[in-house]
Amino acid sequence: MTTTVRTRFAPSPTGFFHIGNLRTALYSYALAKGNKGVFVLRVEDTDKKRYVEGSIDNLIQIITSFGIDYDEGPIKGGKYGPYVQSERLEIYKKKAEELVEKGYAYYCFLTLDEVNELKVDKKIAFRSPHRNLSSDEVKDRLNKGEKYVIRLKVPSNRTLTVFDELLGKIEWDSNTIDDTVLLKADGFPTYHLGVVVDDYMMGITHITRGIEWLPSVPKHILLFEGFGYPFPKVAHMPVILDPAGGKLSKRKGNVSTSQFLEEGYLEEALLNFIMLLGWSPNIERKYGEREREIFSLKEFVELFDMKDLNKSSPVFDREKLLWFNGQYIRNMGVDKFVERFRDWSKKYLKDDFMQNKILNDKELGAKLVLVKDRVHVLSEIPGLLRFFYEVIKIPNLLEVKGLDSYKSEDLKKAIDDYSKVLSSYDEDSSKWIQDNWVADIRSLADKYAMKHADMFMLVRVYICGSAFSPPLFEAMQILGKEECIRRIN
RNA sequence: GCCGCUAUCGUCUAACGGUUAGGACAUCGGAUUUUCAAUCCGGCAAUCGGGGUUCGAUUCCCCGUAGCGGUACCA
Numbered sequence: 392m393t394t395t396v397r398t399r400f401a402p403s404p405t406g407f408f409h410i411g412n413l414r415t416a417l418y419s420y421a422l423a424k425g426n427k428g429v430f431v432l433r434v435e436d437t438d439k440k441r442y443v444e445g446s447i448d449n450l451i452q453i454i455t456s457f458g459i460d461y462d463e464g465p466i467k468g469g470k471y472g473p474y475v476q477s478e479r480l481e482i483y484k485k486k487a488e489e490l491v492e493k494g495y496a497y498y499c500f501l502t503l504d505e506v507n508e509l510k511v512d513k514k515i516a517f518r519s520p521h522r523n524l525s526s527d528e529v530k531d532r533l534n535k536g537e538k539y540v541i542r543l544k545v546p547s548n549r550t551l552t553v554f555d556e557l558l559g560k561i562e563w564d565s566n567t568i569d570d571t572v573l574l575k576a577d578g579f580p581t582y583h584l585g586v587v588v589d590d591y592m593m594g595i596t597h598i599t600r601g602i603e604w605l606p607s608v609p610k611h612i613l614l615f616e617g618f619g620y621p622f623p624k625v626a627h628m629p630v631i632l633d634p635a636g637g638k639l640s641k642r643k644g645n646v647s648t649s650q651f652l653e654e655g656y657l658e659e660a661l662l663n664f665i666m667l668l669g670w671s672p673n674i675e676r677k678y679g680e681r682e683r684e685i686f687s688l689k690e691f692v693e694l695f696d697m698k699d700l701n702k703s704s705p706v707f708d709r710e711k712l713l714w715f716n717g718q719y720i721r722n723m724g725v726d727k728f729v730e731r732f733r734d735w736s737k738k739y740l741k742d743d744f745m746q747n748k749i750l751n752d753k754e755l756g757a758k759l760v761l762v763k764d765r766v767h768v769l770s771e772i773p774g775l776l777r778f779f780y781e782v783i784k785i786p787n788l789l790e791v792k793g794l795d796s797y798k799s800e801d802l803k804k805a806i807d808d809y810s811k812v813l814s815s816y817d818e819d820s821s822k823w824i825q826d827n828w829v830a831d832i833r834s835l836a837d838k839y840a841m842k843h844a845d846m847f848m849l850v851r852v853y854i855c856g857s858a859f860s861p862p863l864f865e866a867m868q869i870l871g872k873e874e875c876i877r878r879i880n
Numbered sequence: 881g882c883c884g885c886u887a888u889c890g891u892c893u894a895a896c897g898g899u900u901a902g903g904a905c906a907u908c909g910g911a912u913u914u915u916c917a918a919u920c921c922g923g924c925a926a927u928c929g930g931g932g933u934u935c936g937a938u939u940c941c942c943c944g945u946a947g948c949g950g951u952a953c954c955a
Contacts, residue, residue, distance in 0.1 A: 403955050438954055503953065513951070514882055540953055558885070567883055567951095575953040582955050606884060606950040629886075632948070664892095667904095671893060682894075682903045701893080704948060708891050711905045721918075765917040775916095792915085832914075847914030859916045 396428030397596045400454070400461070401586065403435045406443030408453050408648045410707075411601065411631045411639060414665045417688075418628065419599045420459045421695035431593055432464030434475040435586075437579045447471060453648055457658045458688045463593075474593075476585050483580035486588050486618070487541040487573050495617030496573055497522055498529050499542045516545065517569040541574040543583070543610060551609040556597075556626035556697050563609040571610055583607060587614040595623055602627040602704075626697055629669055629704035639707050646707075653739045655769025657731065659687065660716040666691050668705040673698070685718060717767040728763055729756045735769045745773045748780040757869055761861035775861060779869065782878060783856025791858050793845045805839045806849055810879045813872065820868045828864050853879050 400416040402408070423430040432451070436442050451467055454460075465471035473479060490496035499519045501509075510517055519542055524532075533539070549565040573584040580588070590598060605627045615622045633639045639646050645654070651661055663686055672694045676682060686694070720728065733750065740746040749755060762775045777783065788794050788802050812831050816823060836846035851863050854875060860866060867875050 401955095405955080435955065441954065499953095506953085516882095516951095542953095561884075563883075569951075572953045577953075579953085581953070585955095601949090602885065603949055604955090608884095627885085630949070634891075637948075667892065669892090676894065676902075678895095678899080678902060680903075684892095684904060703886050705893090706891060708905065711892065714905055717918085762917095764919090767917095829914075844914055851915060855915090857915090861916090863914060 394596060396423055396426040397431060397594050398423040398428065398599060399431035399433050399590070399593065399595050400459075401433040401435050401589075401600075402450060403438065403441065404443060404446040404450060405441045406446040406449070407641075408450060409639075410646050410648050410651065410661075410665065413454070413457065413648050413661070414631065414668065415599065415601060415628065416454055416459055417457075417662065417666060417691075418670075418695070418700075419597075421692045422597055422599060422697065423462075424692045425695050428596075429462045430460075431595065432461035432474060433589060433593065434465060434471065435582065436475060436477045437582065437585050439577065439579065447475070449649075456652075457662055476580070476589065479589075480578055480580075482592075483584050483588055484574060484578065487580070487584060490543075490573070490614070490617045491541060493617055495544055495613065496541050497544050498524065498533070498539045499570075499572075500532055500537050500539050502538075516567055518545075519570055522570065538576045540572045540576050542570045542572055543613060545570050545610075545613065551612045553608050553612060553622070553625065555605075555608075556624055557700055558605075558627060558702060561605070561608070565609065565613075568609050573614075583610050583614065587611050587618070587620075590623060591615070591618065591620040598623055598625040600625075600627060602629050626700070628700060629702065631668060632704045632706045634706055634708065644709070653770075655735060655739070655771070656712070656716050657719050657769075660719040661712070662688055662691075663719070664712045664715045668707070669701045670695070670699055671701070684715075685722075713767045720766065720769075721764050723763075725756060725760055725763070729759055732759060732769055732772060736773070739770075740773060742773060745777065745780070749773070749776070754869065757865075758861075761865050761869075765861070778855045778857065778860065779866070785852055785856055786858070788849070788852065791848060791852055793842070793848050794852070797841065797845070801839060802849055805835060805841065805846065806853060806879055808838070809835055809850060810876055813876055813879065816872055818872055820871050823864075823868055825864050828867075850879075 398419040400419050402412055402416075420430050422428070432454070434447055434450070436447075447465060448468060451465065464474045471478065476483075487496060491498065497519070499521045501519055501521060506517075506519070509520075522542075522544060545565055545568045547566060551563045551565055551568075553561050555561055571583055572581050574580055586598075589595075608625070608627075612622065631639045633643045635643045637643075641647070645651065648661075652658070663684075666686065667684065672683075672686070673696060674683065674694070723731070733755070736746055736749045740749070752758070758776055758779055759772070762772055766772055766775070788799060794802060809832070812835065832846050832850060833843050836843045839846070841849075847863060848858065851860055852858060854860075854863065854867060854870065870878075
């Protein structure tokens with residue numbers, strides 16, 4: 392019998408869901424699901440200062456919107472229960488005391504200031520002078536109610552070794568490891584105590600997390616050893632880097648998952664981009680042939696193998712993300728696209744006028760067809776549709792590329808003439824024939840000695856109020872004869 | 881400073897120790913075209929440096945360099 396794979400994603404509820412967190416969650420989810428295992432969500436809220444109200448619900452909402460749902464974890468929208476660390480404080484306290492009894496940890500009564508004074512020489516690993524306090528003295532101080540922390544008692548001259556599933560064998564000299572705090576003075580555990588206790592108690596078989604945790608592994612080795620727990624499989628993945636250098640951070644551009652959604656990125660596209668950052672599928676490739684890059688979450692889960700993860704840190708390339716999003720938009724059916732755009736507008740569109748128009752537009756589909764294949768993110772769309780709903784001020788014709796070579800009186804004459812042509816069109820614009828429409832504009836251009844393209848541009852500017860627009864003929868059909876004539880006059 | 885990780889086009893990446901080092905994004909050129917796009921075709925572009933091991937290193941080992949991470953009673 393093989394044991395079930397159990398992985399976990401263990402974020403902190405700080406109110407900010409970094410795109411790198413999404414990637415960590417994705418890999419861990421895929422590792423569990425690809426092996427018919429169990430995916431656990433655990434909330435590590437052991438820092439009271441950083442806790443943000445409501446962020447647990449928010450966290451759950453975000454990952455599930457990507458299709459990353461968990462098998463075990465906080466109860467949704469209610470009391471969160473045992474998968475939230477702040478609910479488990481007695482357990483950690485007991486566990487820390489157990490380590491003290493076993494000689495793997497000790498009480499330390501130093502204040503923060505005193506510790507900092509002792510840490511002046513950073514070359515030497517920190518060892519508290521209270522490391523070897525007699526048990527009588529400890530009892531005495533505890534009875535007096537002195538503030539304390541419990542620290543890990545790092546042994547001397549030991550080599551601590553881990554076999555990382557991704558990075559291979561890594562060793563540390565125990566003499567370089569600080570006597571880290573395990574239980575804080577406020578009774579909360581530190582990350583180190585929390586993860587080790589919980590990963591064991593929750594039966595986690597495979598730990599996946601960011602490489603920023605690699606340096607804490609030797610401490611965890613000691614903790615697992617102290618408790619007598621077996622060390623689980625562990626893999627540390629490289630962090631996503633910013634094109635400007637260093638970790639991807641808010642200061643250098645957007646990195647918030649919810650903000651990407653707000654900007655009109657699709658969950659599938661974001662996921663697809665993120666999954667390929669540091670991973671590539673082990674599939675057959677033919678020389679010179681285009682590689683497959685579009686994968687759904689389901690396909691990813693099936694293909695995912697830790698062996699195919701990259702060891703080096705990828706740089707977050709927004710251009711490629713944009714491309715992925717465009718691909719997903721273009722590959723989506725129109726009905727689905729309309730639905731997605733409506734949902735997005737409802738949630739995120741800040742412009743009340745446009746939001747109202749879009750949500751109440753029964754012919755939204757026809758308009759979206761015109762822009763669907765020319766945008767990369769949903770937030771570009773309202774700007775492209777605006778002219779359908781209100782008359783946009785016509786720019787100075789002589790500043791429009793192409794039209795600047797004509798006299799403005801001539802342009803005026805030409806457009807007036809076009810108005811007459813248009814008035815002969817069928818009242819029902821759906822009966823208009825594009826070839827005739829093109830021919831009419833061309834012959835008018837000939838009459839005024841204009842380039843064909845310039846005449847189209849002239850009409851475009853009057854109808855759409857801009858030199859850039861969706862296809863003109865279809866746009867005019869949607870606006871209808873009366874409205875088109877009104878705009879031209 | 882100390883500890884640790886990493887190193888293929890600008891970026892994401894592929895390549896049983898033997899390939900003209902492949903693909904994608906970006907970029908540049910062309911086709912298409914009523915604008916902007918989209919699409920199609922083509923071009924430019926990489927194995928960090930130095931030593932080994934080997935008949936042969938992008939690939940294995942060592943050193944250097946660079947980048948990144950950690951060095952909290954934050955995670």
